[in-house]
Amino acid sequence: MVALENEFLAYVKKISAYNEALALIYWDLRTGAPKKGINQRTEVIGVLSSEVFNLSTSKEMEQYITKLSEKETQKNLSKTTIKLIEEVKKEYERNKKIPADEYKEYVMLQSKAESVWEEAKEKADFSLFQPYLEKLVELTKKFIHYWGYEGNKYNTLLDMYEPGVTVDILDQVFFELRGKIVPLVQKISEANNHPKTAFLYEHFPKEKQHAFSMEILKQIGYDFEAGRLDTTVHPFATGINTGDVRITTKYDESDFRVAVFGTIHEVGHALYEQNISGNLTGTPLADGTSMGIHESQSLFYENFVGRHKAFWKQNFERLKSFSNGQFDSISIEDFYRAINESKPSLIRIEADELTYPLHIIIRYELEKALFNDEIEVKDLPQIWNEKYQAYLGVTPKNDGEGVLQDVHWAGGSFGYFPSYALGYMYAAQIKQALLKDIPQFDELLEQGDLLPIKKWLNEKIHQYGKMKKPLEIIEDVTGEGLNPDYLIEYLYAKYHNVYKL
Amino acid sequence: MVALENEFLAYVKKISAYNEALALIYWDLRTGAPKKGINQRTEVIGVLSSEVFNLSTSKEMEQYITKLSEKETQKNLSKTTIKLIEEVKKEYERNKKIPADEYKEYVMLQSKAESVWEEAKEKADFSLFQPYLEKLVELTKKFIHYWGYEGNKYNTLLDMYEPGVTVDILDQVFFELRGKIVPLVQKISEANNHPKTAFLYEHFPKEKQHAFSMEILKQIGYDFEAGRLDTTVHPFATGINTGDVRITTKYDESDFRVAVFGTIHEVGHALYEQNISGNLTGTPLADGTSMGIHESQSLFYENFVGRHKAFWKQNFERLKSFSNGQFDSISIEDFYRAINESKPSLIRIEADELTYPLHIIIRYELEKALFNDEIEVKDLPQIWNEKYQAYLGVTPKNDGEGVLQDVHWAGGSFGYFPSYALGYMYAAQIKQALLKDIPQFDELLEQGDLLPIKKWLNEKIHQYGKMKKPLEIIEDVTGEGLNPDYLIEYLYAKYHNVYKL
Structure with missing residues (x-):
């Protein structure tokens, strides 16, 4: 079995090598690659990415996963190999469950949506972006159907970024966080001891x-x-x-x-x-x-x-x-x-420590509602603005500084904000x-x-x-599960001190 | 046939994509890649290079070459595709003719030889480097045997860097060049009108x-x-x-x-x-x-x-x-x-315009003699020093500033200097x-x-x-074959002017 384990490790290292080359290419693109070389570089990205996809979903990979997942076999595997199998299996299944043509449609839509979003943001015109976002949400809902879900459809999306964290957990902690931060924000806005800046x-x-x-x-x-x-x-x-x-x-x-x-x-x-x-x-x-x-x-x-x-x-x-x-x-x-x-401000990436979580909670509530068919894409701008008024006491002048401010949705990154x-x-x-x-x-x-x-x-x-999985880390390090109280205590202490409340 | 041509082009572009990723990796390694990442980056280079090698020597490549080289087929191919076939065929044959284990031995020897050369150069001790150089020369001779040669064994090496240029051509032009430059160098060294620097x-x-x-x-x-x-x-x-x-x-x-x-x-x-x-x-x-x-x-x-x-x-x-x-x-x-x-000086890369060709001619004469079994590796230091005295009127104090000065031989780059x-x-x-x-x-x-x-x-x-091949360029642009007279005229005119001879 050691032979198969070694073969599998070599196979995985090959995939990682392509990913490392890709990571360097992306770094280079962002730190000064000459613009006339970008078209051809995009071809290179295409070749390497396809290779990663092919290797990750190949018949060969399927066989490694099957054989190395057998209970008897696993007894002889290192802990690292067992984790690796788990990791590549997740990736394998995620990729395999989506029909190739739909995935291709999705990837092309993503890239188109990002450039449309850019224009829509600039013109502060949600209607330009809306049809693309609708299509992205629709396709993502289809993917959730293929992937399956437990408890809540949005859990499947959360799992991509934060394995183990669910709507049940988030509902609870965000409820608590919001309940404590909103009044503190309110109190500060009424304080008359603002720092000179x-x-x-x-x-x-x-x-x-x-x-x-x-x-x-x-x-x-x-x-x-x-x-x-x-x-x-x-x-x-x-x-x-x-x-x-x-x-x-x-x-x-x-x-x-x-x-x-x-x-x-x-x-x-x-x-x-x-x-x-x-x-x-x-x-x-x-x-x-x-x-x-x-x-x-x-x-x-x-x-x-x-x-x-x-x-x-x-x-x-x-x-x-x-x-x-x-x-x-x-x-x-x-x-x-x-x-x-x-x-309190409108733009998430410029928010301060205290108000920042509210920006996230708004996006979470919208995404969750969207994927549970409680709201539609066309409703987003209005609900967005209402929530900003309710949680932060500010209302965007237009969608450019409102619902269009972040690129994430254009890239199909639903479930990431939390x-x-x-x-x-x-x-x-x-x-x-x-x-x-x-x-x-x-x-x-x-x-x-x-x-x-x-x-x-x-x-x-x-x-x-x-x-280790995220919640495993948190439990091992802190002796308990996710607990928002520490953040709340920190924010209370700090802002009482800063504003001498 | 268009279908096969397109398939072939896509295949070749895939190889080029890997080579482009490699080129970026090498650029990055030389412009500031953090040193602790280099070991893992070397693995990536290994994976990508093997892939290039495998794709370039695959059964699939063989079939493309065979089918697309047929006379009837070629009638329907674009000029670029015909050139491409020629190019990949050359590479294919070069790689295929060498037994895999000998090639591997060679690659490992190269990398070892480069680090030994570095030490030998620093210690100015040729004896350290000698056994590695002997082995490199021996393996290269074997490769020449596998590849075959026309006229002179050294032609096979020249062909790697300068297709179409042969020992016959070089003997003639270098003879003329040397005959004209050496007396001019002599004359300048005796002039009493040296520039202030x-x-x-x-x-x-x-x-x-x-x-x-x-x-x-x-x-x-x-x-x-x-x-x-x-x-x-x-x-x-x-x-x-x-x-x-x-x-x-x-x-x-x-x-x-x-x-x-x-x-x-x-x-x-x-x-x-x-x-x-x-x-x-x-x-x-x-x-x-x-x-x-x-x-x-x-x-x-x-x-x-x-x-x-x-x-x-x-x-x-x-x-x-x-x-x-x-x-x-x-x-x-x-x-x-x-x-x-x-x-006149000892170090090639610091040489001026006039004396530079003499440094090259010395290396050419040594390499040619070596691969035609007229001299042995152990004789190199002595012959090197004699030639420097004869052509440039200077003698290295030690092998560090003599025969060990260039890295090329440690990398097996014989035939490159000309x-x-x-x-x-x-x-x-x-x-x-x-x-x-x-x-x-x-x-x-x-x-x-x-x-x-x-x-x-x-x-x-x-x-x-x-x-276009190198000599084709020269003929198309200048209307004649390689002719050293232009360089000689240029050097005579320039140095008579600079030294007011």
């Missing part, structure tokens, strides 16, 4: 922001021998392999926060992938276990480290030394309050567990000694890659 | 060199929408596809010539690949037709443009404006003479033909109007890619 927007040269960011990355423990920092329009982190996890950022010279907090966010993602166990390298298990756990790592660093007062006790003087003097008359307290200002809020709750819960082992968390931040924190996350979370 | 070595900041290089690249006509400029230890140009041809350079702050002439050299290569006909994109025909023709383009720009006095009439003031003042008291005449200084000198002769011959169509060449340089020159090269050479 004008100084945030003064000119901060790009090169200086870069130099400061580099120091912060080193402090946090990003391994530059296993990564690099580049500049892009939309910042991202990409794990090309575990020894090559790259991040990008962008610089806004009239708002240093874009680069600084963006970089800290991306390095949270990067630390995860840089520290996955070397045993998993070159397999699909060498990846974050879910979008939510991934986001928990980026949000942990961005919010629980980067927006913590203790972190700035270490770094405010450093920031000052790189700036052109914009902070010279600013106290650390005023700085801390300014970077933690909360203000990961953002899950990641946030996970992060707060993980932080609580970390405090039991490292009660001197604040002191470490103040001393700029962040490596023990990274090491703890490496051991508890990062190393496992996809060897 | 101290000012070349003053501090010229990297960023300023970069900014100047960018202006020159634009002047020459490099298309930045189909390329980019990066920094590497060893400068190179790489055509990832015809719309994505990247160049790199390096900056030496105490010698601006490294970046300036290096960049001009690489852009010569890049212009070639950027301007191959779009019809050939995504096929193996979208490549330079030979190493020699490729080198003719880089040397044309580096020497016939970049080291021309008229070019500096346009650009000397520009260079001054970027420098820290090192040229302020220098006349354009002195500048021109300084950048064209000739001095391309460098061929490219030089081609360039001079092409320049002569260009003058017939563009007699105002000097004026164009002086006005910085280089685009008509680029356009001429695009039309006469670049567009064809591999659709």
Whole structure:
């Protein structure tokens, strides 16, 4: 049986090799590939992607899965191989259940819908996008039918991004979250002690922001021998392999926060992938276990480290030394309050820590209703606006800053949004567990000694890659299931402090 | 038959797609890929290369070649397909004739030999490298036996890099070249009118060199929408596809010539690949037709443009404006003479225009003798030193600056060196033909109007890619076969001028 196991591992590594080449191609496309080469590069992407699809759904793969899933056989397999089988089987079944022509229709629709969405957003005209979105929803509903579902149709979509998390769980935690955040947002909007923020927007040269960011990355423990920092329009982190996890950022010279907090966010993602166990390298298990756990790592660093007062006790003087003097008359307290200002707004990606979950909850409620046939695509703009008014007290002037703001639906990514809020709750819960082992968390931040924190996350979370499911990680690390209370407590404490409520 | 032709084209494009992914991976490895990711990246290279090898030597490929090579069939094929068949057939046969185990032994030996060579060069100890070189030569001789040869065994090696060029041709042109250059070198070394060069070595900041290089690249006509400029230890140009041809350079702050002439050299290569006909994109025909023709383009720009006095009439003031003042008291005449200084030296890659061909001729004579069993590997150091004394009047102090200086032999690249000198002769011959169509060449340089020159090269050479063989290009463009006289005339005129002989 060892022979078959080895054959299977070689086969899987081949698929991973193509995926690694693709990851590099995508990184290159986003960091400066010359535009005249893009058409031909798209052909290359097509060839490699088809090869990945063919290998993942081949007769050969079917046989590996069948033979290596037998109980007797599994007794002799390594734990990693058993997980691998589980992983490729899921992929195999997902792909095999959809008729090839419908899948092709879907892929073509996706790419068309993205360009239509772009135009619709620009013109703030939902009617342009509506027929495409209707078709995408219709096809996705068909796919749910092929894939099957348990309990709720939307569960099948959630499972793609956050295996184990269901509508039952989300309904409960989002209900609680919303119930606690909405009144706090309300209270803050009525407070008369708002932080002064004008100084945030003064000119901060790009090169200086870069130099400061580099120091912060080193402090946090990003391994530059296993990564690099580049500049892009939309910042991202990409794990090309575990020894090559790259991040990008962008610089806004009239708002240093874009680069600084963006970089800290991306390095949270990067630390995860840089520290996955070397045993998993070159397999699909060498990846974050879910979008939510991934986001928990980026949000942990961005919010629980980067927006913590203790972190700035270490770094405010450093920031000052790189700036052109914009902070010279600013106290650390005023700085801390300014970077933690909360203000209900329309655009998710610009939202602050407190209001952010509400943006996600709105999308969740809409998607869930959509896939359970409770609302129709044409109703989305109106319901969107009503919910923004109800939860955040703001109403979009048009659909461009409303229902059309995110690209996700144009790409057919239904079920993805909840990961953002899950990641946030996970992060707060993980932080609580970390405090039991490292009660001197604040002191470490103040001393700029962040490596023990990274090491703890490496051991508890990062190393496992996809060897553990998201809720398994949460239970193993925190001793309980998903619990939104930690996030709520954190937000209450923080915003009472910032706004002196 | 159209069906089979289309099938074949799709098959070939698939191979090209893998090769394009590989080209990007190599570019990335040389421009800053994080070192901890390299092991896994090597696995990816292995998978993609094997796939290319398998597809190129498959039963399926054999059938395409057989069927599409039939005379009756060929009547209905496009000219491009016929060329493609010729190209893949050559590759197929080359690969098929070597027993798989011997090829594997060779590949492993190559990689081992390169690291041994590095150590041997550092320690200036040929004895370390000797057994590996002996084995490489032995295996290459075996391969020549498998491949067969016409006239001279070394012809088979030449044919890999410069199809159509033979020992008969090279013996004749190199004999003539050597006979004319050696006395000129001698004469110059005895001249008492050597250019002053101290000012070349003053501090010229990297960023300023970069900014100047960018202006020159634009002047020459490099298309930045189909390329980019990066920094590497060893400068190179790489055509990832015809719309994505990247160049790199390096900056030496105490010698601006490294970046300036290096960049001009690489852009010569890049212009070639950027301007191959779009019809050939995504096929193996979208490549330079030979190493020699490729080198003719880089040397044309580096020497016939970049080291021309008229070019500096346009650009000397520009260079001054970027420098820290090192040229302020220098006349354009002195500048021109300084950048064209000739001095016999030991290291090929640092050689000037005049002595460069002698370095190549020495390697050619050694390789030819080696593969015709006239000398043995162990004799190389001594013969090397004797030839350097005879042709250049200098003798290496040790093998590190002698026989061990180039990496080519460690990589098994026998037959490659002549391309460098061929490219030089081609360039001079092409320049002569260009003058017939563009007699105002000097004026164009002086006005910085280089685009008509680029356009001429695009039309006469670049567009064809591999659709024409090297000597076919030379005959079509110049109306005669390879003729070393143009280079000799150029060197005589130039160096009599520079040294006022």
